[in-house]
Amino acid sequence: MKELSAQARWETRTQRPLLVLAVLFALAYAVPIVDSAASRLLTVACTATEWVVWGAFAADYVVRLSLTRRRGAFVRTHWMDLCAVVLPLLQPLRLLRLVATLMLVGRRARMASQIRLTTYVAGSVVGLLMFGSLAVLSVERDSPNGNIRTLGDAVWWSFTTMTTVGYGDHAPTTGLGRVLAVGLMLSGIALLGVVTANIAAWFIARFEKDDVEERRQTQAIEALTEEVRALRAEVAALSGAVAVPEPAGEDRVL
Template identity: 45%
Template sequence: MGTQPATMTSQEKAMTRSSRWERATDTPLLALGIAFLIAYATPIIAPEISPGWHLFLEWIEIGTWAAFATDFVVRVSLAEDRRAFVRTHVLDLLAVALPLFRPLRALRVVSVVILSTRRLSKVLKNRVMTYVGITAVSVWFIAGLAVTDAERNAPGANIVTVWDGWWWSFITMATVGFGDHFPVTIDGRLVAVGLVVTGIALIGTITAYIASWFATASREAEEAIKVELGVNEDKLDALTVEIGELKALVERLAGRPLPVPPPTD
């Protein structure tokens, strides 16, 4: 009783262990992902904080990276096909492999936040839209911070506050590009390239999802109308039979046939 079947394959056992590990680490890694984002954002939003706070936040980033690295190594070790697992978990690999230095540090933050979002979306309804929506907001927020961090002290820069960075991030991600703010450093332009590509992909995904939702709603409405028409036709047939029976009854009672009204179109 309570033991695993002897016929369970090694792949099924590995999947069971992997599933148990993911369920156990979902909430802690989600919390660490949020902590990682806060540790990255705070020095950029409030650059005047003390060196002690800077060091504390850096240790949070390092600790979070170590936790995600451990999680990735454990899941690779539990996978039946380890090469296939690595190929299908590129974001996990990026979150572990990328260094903490600029400008790749922002990409690591994006990777960690997306991984945390993916774990959160497992427990929510409408997973796809939740995942895409949170990812879009996160990319906008992090790109604004990254470009501000890169541009703030550069000669001739016009993105000098986080509000400038978030405004630039929004109009760039929406592919509008008013031109009132633009990066002048190499790091800032690399952020811009990544943001444009990501923005196009996310907008395309959201547009496709909305179109799919409308198509599904239209099909459901058509099916409902067809069902309703079928019900009404059945009712009309039953009513026609009842009218015929009533006419026959009236004719018998009156002892003579009733005039038949001319057909109408």
């Protein structure tokens, strides 16, 4: 139990610092893409920042693994975290580091009890739109046949793709860009399903609450009716038991 409590304390203490590092990672990822004319020094600094932040996330996973008693169960239940840690080592691409960081941030956010489902969904939508736009811009901007050249085009394409509208005015032409499109479409459908399920669950809970209140009132009315019947029966019984004596008649005296 000590090791589990130590793991919980570690996760509580590192929650905010890791979120700050995730924001720093996002900035380091976005700057070279948005500013295509960035100097080599700035690009190298952003890349180094990405790897430093990623090292912090990897170290966090190792510490959490060392603090738990059942390490095998921890690895099985946190397999997404493990994949996110191993993914950049297999193919050190900036896009893969981006996907892995999103996976880890999502896992840590879901572990925080104070984060509600609505906040998580809204953050997921904003994050996917932002990173999807930056990722497709980075892979499509230099494509000979590409038509996603600016950040505005990329953001518009991300909106239409996540909502599965697909106007067709902007579309990826590279293989990696199409993989990103598939990921955004699936993510948009999944988020829409989560939102729909959340709204349906809220209505069902509301109706159930109303039904419970109605049943409670009905039971209270029935109980009150039974009490009134019992009181009537008791009054009737008392009225029959207390007999009024008949006055002595004059004929009887005579």
